[in-house]
Amino acid sequence: MDKKIFTVLLFSLVTRVIYLFFDKNIWWDAAVYLAMGEHIATFGQLGFWEPIRPLLWPFLLSYAFLFELNPIILGHIFSTFFSLGVIYLTYFIAKKLFNEQTALLSSILLSFTWIFFLFNARLYTEIPAVFFGLCAYYFFLQEKHFETGLCIGLAFLTKFPMGILLVILGLFSIRKIKNTFYLLAGFILITVPYFMFNYLAYGSPIEILFFAQEFLKYAGIWIFQEPWWWYLFALIKENVLFFFAIPGKTL
Secondary structure, eight states: OOHHHHHHHHHHHHHHHHHHTTOOOOOHHHHHHHHHHHHHHTTTSSSOOOTTSOSHHHHHHHHHHHTTOOHHHHHHHHHHHHHHHHHHHHHHHHHHHSOHHHHHHHHHHHHTOHHHHHHTTTTOSHHHHHHHHHHHHHHHHTTOHHHHHHHHHHHHHHOGGGGHHHHHHHHHHTTSHHHHHHHHHHHHHHHHHHHHHHHHHHSOSSHHHHHHHHHHTTSSGGGGOOOTTHHHHHHHHHOGGGGGHHHHHHO
């Protein structure tokens, strides 16, 4: 591994571990995932179940209950691993597409962008989902379409909207039927157990996905809705260096 990116990863790890000692809050969604993990580990005797949630993250957290470990600590270990993986994949992909300087700057900007840094401590699905999404893109660049499909499937099972990657990368593979076949085969292979579970538990392999979408209309998340221009300022607040992206692009 290159010394520069190793330094970035090491510094990212240290700062995240330190931050965990100061931010010990467990937000609602994280508590749900932990409870679902306990539900899985105890075969339904403890915890509780929310069928609208994707299952990969609760499944990973269930290992803490199976082996009598602290689920919050294990969750933070998993989350930090995925966070560092996202940083490294960002570096690797940017280096392949552009150059080493761009790759290094990209990894540093990402590592210390506040929302990415904060969510490392939240035990949410966003960071693991992005990790699998970047893995999919990495394999896509390597023209390994079966592995791409597998990773898209893992991203989908972590956070459902990540399934859009199947459409996006599928459109770029459509010129060759073989590539599209392998992409779909990988995705189907990894997601079939989930859809089979849905069929056995709820009577339909996909109805729960539509129910989840409908549920969001009444979940109160509309209180967080903002106009489109709000996000321009919010992006700068996340990392002030983003302000230089537009003039930098024109140079």
